[in-house]
Amino acid sequence: MPFPRGRKPTAAAGSKIPKLNATASENQEDATQVKRSSSPPRGAPKKRTAFIDITNAHKVQISFPGKKKEPGKKTAKKTSSTSASASNLANLKKSSSSVSSEGTISERERTDTEEEEKEGDTLVNVAAPVEEQAAAATSPAAREAPAHLRRQEIPKEFDIDSENSEDCYMCPEYAKDIFDYLKNREEKFVLCNYMPTQPSLNSEMRAILIDWLVEVQENFELYHETLYLAVKMTDHYLAKTPVHREMLQLVGSTAMLVASKFEEHSPPCVDDFLYICDDAYKREELISMEASILQTLSFDINIPIPYRFLRRYAKCVSASMDTLTLARYYCEMSLMEMDLVPERGSLVASACLLMALVTKDLGGWSPILQFHSGYQASDLAPVVRRIYSMLSAPPDDKLRAIKNKYSHKVFFEVASLPLLSIDILEKALSS
Structure with a gap:
């Protein structure tokens, strides 16, 4: 008897899992405590933060922004922007022109002022290259991405995703890249006829x-x-x-x-x-x-399958549902053929769609299909002929699941359609 689905596990009696209400009350008590005792229990280790021993925090000198400096103490100033360096330089020049109440400048003040003026001159000299770098970064040449990161430009007549620009579930910006990635990934899953090894x-x-x-x-x-x-x-x-x-x-x-x-x-x-x-x-x-x-399989089960490519390529020619279903019938029948196991899924899907288009008299392998699939009609010819030979062979009465499935009205009864002539098919392959 199948197990019921969707049932969440419950804690058994005597479980040590704390209750949610008790945890919430403890959190509330912690939140209401304003001040805790700073003295640790006897024998307990000292409390430490990541960088400072909080038991010795009163010995650490911490400077806060905006705090007035005590007289007689000198703090180092570091600026990271051009505006800060310019204002510092103006303040330094202003302070250097001022004199004490007695009309003279002390020797120490003179030395400090000269050093700060030199530092200000250095900051101004450094600021110029920074401005030049910022201007260069905003130039059109710098904004261009490297060649390997640039998105492939799709000709307007081959663009089938812009109509879904408002549908985020269709991923119109990445659809072409996704299927190109799946097509490249097929090379990792190429098989041979393994039956002699069984x-x-x-x-x-x-x-x-x-x-x-x-x-x-x-x-x-x-x-x-x-x-x-x-x-x-x-x-x-x-x-x-x-x-x-x-x-x-x-x-x-x-x-x-x-x-x-x-x-x-x-x-x-x-x-x-x-x-x-x-x-x-x-x-x-x-x-x-x-x-x-x-x-x-090394847990790598995201294997590219023909069905995904078939739906993508059918969209290129705006194929109707009955045409797509006919191509799906051919594609599903190809699963049973051992000779087609070594073929790539994108190639099988292209061959099945071509046969469906020719059967429905909707043309051959158009340029838009060549662009999105990467296959020419000549590339499809061997697989098309193999699928045609499989469909024209006498049916096996024991293996009728696919034929019965696609003979239903839900699937437009495509399995009952007559197979097209081989001459018409060869003409479509040669054009």
Whole structure:
């Protein structure tokens, strides 16, 4: 039975956690005390602040601003601004021109005045370079950022984020930089065909697992990002760890649990995943597998997924929802294909969107898509042909979760649309 969610832990009877009311009353008593005894208890260490022994504070001479100087004492003056140095110099010259009541200046006063005049001259000489530096700092050349820190200028015809300038959730100022960063980050997560290194697994078993994960995503009503991330984590884990076929479902369900914690606002609990596995695994096994996946991936699970790039690129051409859904159908079907595991997510997303655009007769790979994706139509050709070959192959009646999902009216029944002709597709790739 799943644990209830949202319940806060309560303190058990006899707990040593102090009550909030008692703490508040103690704070109020401390606030009402105006003066405390300065004598420490017998044997207690002396009270000290960070810099001064407060028990000897009466011996420390502290000068305060605005306090009158005692006669006969000389204090050093330090100025840090041009205006202060100028006023000091004027006061020094004024004092040097004044004489005592007897009409003469004492020798000590004369020496002090000469030294202060020299100090004032030095301050004036130093002030000139400071003013020059301030003027240079405000010049247009100094205000320009270094080349590597300057923001990339986006041509007006390729700007798709300015329309969201008032929506802070869309991050219009950083959207292009964010997706460029994700695209560069893909290089860290490039995989190869790891199936030959698995002693008891094959591509058909992996396809069955992903077909089951699609059903889990539907039953739990999870985000599509959760499904894609779970598949990515499963592939990266299988690429590094040999897994027996009987434990493959445990790997997939645990990867979905970790992805849910990463993507969902309210992820399913452990007992929910044990239930969908028909209690084939114990709770301790699932938690142990979770730790194994995270350690194997070095806790770096923010893997770029095709789904995010697909939504970004569809926005470039203002694709309608049915066109985007068709591209999502192609992209989700590509998850089951082992030959597409080594391909980058941004490249797969671009290929699926191109196929959807050509199917809907909305044009090919336009310049704005080339700008934001960084791919030419020739770069997409191998992946497009591989996806087309996968879609044109005879369907497997055992693996119909994705096709049934996208045959629903909610998804515009895009799975029932006829596949476009290969000649039309090749023409779009060559243009």
